[in-house]
Amino acid sequence: MARSRHIIVPNLGNSKPFVLRTVVDVALALHFVAAAGYWWVSPKGFPFESSRFWLNSVMPIILVAMAFAGLFAMHRKRWSVAAAVVLSFASAWCAGAIAGRVVFPTSLRCVAFGQLLYSSLPLEFSASPG
Numbered sequence: 001m002a003r004s005r006h007i008i009v010p011n012l013g014n015s016k017p018f019v020l021r022t023v024v025d026v027a028l029a030l031h032f033v034a035a036a037g038y039w040w041v042s043p044k045g046f047p048f049e050s051s052r053f054w055l056n057s058v059m060p061i062i063l064v065a066m067a068f069a070g071l072f073a074m075h076r077k078r079w080s081v082a083a084a085v086v087l088s089f090a091s092a093w094c095a096g097a098i099a100g101r102v103v104f105p106t107s108l109r110c111v112a113f114g115q116l117l118y119s120s121l122p123l124e125f126s127a128s129p130g
Contacts, residue, residue: 021074024086028070031089035063 039060046053070085097115100108 024082025071025074027089028067028074028082028085032064032067032071035060035067039064 039057042056042060043052044057046056066085066088070082070089073079073081073085093115097108100111100115
């Protein structure tokens with residue numbers, strides 16, 4: 001008895017989840033690369049008590065770990081974990097936009113609005129069911 005070989009074709013009838021997953025994968029990969037690149041080029045050697053130590057040495061490693069966890073969860077189809085990671089990045093971008101607008105009211109008048117719009121894009125992924 002010969003076994004029939006079937007070609008498995010992904011269901012692309014509803015392309016929104018496929019496109020959304022691809023966009024989220026790319027966004028998480030870019031956050032991963034940006035955080036790793038920042039860690040690589042940022043100055044080191046500050047004392048433990050300095051805020052520059054935490055900004056240049058610790059924060060990029062945390063961001064790399066979060067982006068890796070999000071990518072790993074996306075590929076393991078653990079959507080709730082991936083959504084939590086995406087939502088945390090979106091919240092950080094939103095907080096950065098608000099803080100930048102408060103600290104630099106004239107300089108970031110238009111940029112903060114664009115950053116707020118950009119940070120609201122992942123809300124669709126985090127709120128979509130399965």
